[in-house]
Amino acid sequence: MAKSKRGRAIWNLPSHGRGTCPVCKATRIKLLYTRTASDGKSVKVCKRCSAAPVSRLDEATAEIKAVESPKPVMSR
Template sequence: MAKTKRGRALWSLPSRGRGTCPVCSRTRIKLLYPRAKSDGTAVKVCKRCIHAPQNRIDETAG
């Protein structure tokens, strides 16, 4: 049986949750995972950058 609700929450996000990752600079990738910078601001990163070291997260411009 098909799962019609899977991924439905992405439709309400701008560009379906896709963009350019501020850590690895990949384009057209899903940015679904929030990471906190040292100054407290939140940055959304891709799946591959969830476990990136904190210094790479702090270097982002976004």
């Protein structure tokens, strides 16, 4: 018989667990693996990047920080 419960947990996630991997920039890929960078920030990555070295995770978290914290706008 078919296994009807397989993959059921990701149905409750936004976009069914899919997105853009911050490490390899692959789009519309399942982000199911949580990795922790050296600064302690956890990032969801794809299956291919789940075995990536910590240095690549650090680069990805640095890019995420740069995007999340916009530069202050100088007002006159």
